Amino acid sequence: MRSLRAQLVSSTILLAAAVMVVLVVGTQAVLELTARRDVRAALTDNPPGAIAVYERSERLALIATVVLGILVVALVGWLAWRVVRRALAPVRQMAERAADWSERDLSHRFALGPPVTELAALGATLDHLLDRVARAILTEQRLTSALAHELRTPLTAIAATAELAQLRPDGDPAVRDDLAVIGEAAARMSTVITTLLEVARSPQARAGGARASVPDVVASVAPAVGSPLRFVTDVAADVTSVAAPAGLVVRALAPLVENAARHARTQVAVEARLVGDHVELRVRDDGAGVAPELRERMFEPGASGSGGTGLGLAIARRVARSLGGDVVPSDAGTGASEAGGCFVLLLPRG
Structure with a gap:
């Protein structure tokens, strides 16, 4: 055109x-x-x-x-x-x-003056549109932050109560096991809430020029891959940092690694490459791959092929998009014959 x-x-x-x-x-x-x-x-x-x-x-x-x-x-x-x-x-x-x-920053406006010309009228229309978009985003961020704050207190109480109940010497072993499950679930929910809080604050963090070291981020998610799986990393020499807070980058990458660990047979691999003005973090496993019926809705909350909560990929994509990147599915490995699932985390280079 x-x-x-x-x-x-x-x-x-x-x-x-x-x-x-x-x-x-x-x-x-x-x-x-x-x-x-x-x-x-x-x-x-x-x-x-x-x-x-x-x-x-x-x-x-x-x-x-x-x-x-x-x-x-x-x-x-x-x-x-x-x-x-x-x-x-x-x-x-x-x-x-x-x-x-x-x-x-969503606070800037064109401010071309009274709409006496076509361009000034266009600028005024865009300013009104930016006002509505900024209000909607700020409302969502405030609501998310308020809900997260409200949920953290009862979750902390649940986790603490479950932990104290497990320490009682006269407790039923079956009940103690149930309390352990409750504590783990509360810990996972607390992690999700903390992530939502950080996402709500991410525009201020990005405006502050935060940078995260890619090798450090990759190393911090290694504990998510437990034995007997192998954790393989390949970070290119020209990949140093991304333009985002380290905590949020970890929260975007960790669900991808955890998902790969659940489906891998022998290993989970994380590769980092520089593609244009973005850093590409490719997480792949050697498992059975993504089911065709899940490929289109795998990022919807609740969609899970392994019996999980189905929030990991949705949270990872939301965090990535709040940082100016994205999470997309991709082919595993470099050869078309390789099996397994593969997800790519794209983030602005630092």
Whole structure:
């Protein structure tokens, strides 16, 4: 699809070409009349040279017309390019600023003044849209933060009570096992709530220019892969950091590693590569792979192929997107014949 600038320039050049056709025809007519006058004069003074005079006049007229037409078309095209470039410069600047603001801060506005021109009206419309988007995002963040705070207290009480009940010497072993399950579930819920709190605060953390070391993040998720599985890492030399807080990066990567550990047969591998302006963290296992019926809805809360809660991948994607990245499924390994599941965590490079 051609850009608006290309369309305007091409339209201007076509118009100039049409004008030149008219100009050429008119010039040819005028020069033809002039040549005929010269020929009449030559017939009077030098009849044998009249034909040569006519042909020379015709060639000169054609050459002059073609050169003039080329110069006029080139000049009109250059002027059109300059005018269109200056006219579209504010639109390009607005697009670049909007992209930068969406990644850093939602409080910026274009503020082009009263909508007396088309661009000012566009800027005012975008400012109103940004206001609504910012309000919606802030409302969601505040609600998430409030709910997380409200849930942390009872969860802490549940976990503490379960732990104290397990320490009683006269307790039933079966009850003690049930309390251990309750404590583990409370710990998992507490981790999810902590993650939601950090996600709600992630715009402020990103605005502060936080950086996370990729090798350190990869090393911190290694305990999620227990024996007898092997944990294999391959971090490229040019991959150093990502533009995000280390705690949030771990919370985006850990669910992917835990999911791979649940499905792996012998090993879980984490690879880190630099792809453009993003760092690609590829987590893969050598298990059975992702079931086809789960591939489209695996990131929905509650979707699980192993009997889990189905929140891990959903939380990982939410955290990644809050940091300006994403989590996507991919083919495992480098060969098409390799089995297993593979997920890619994309984060902005530091």
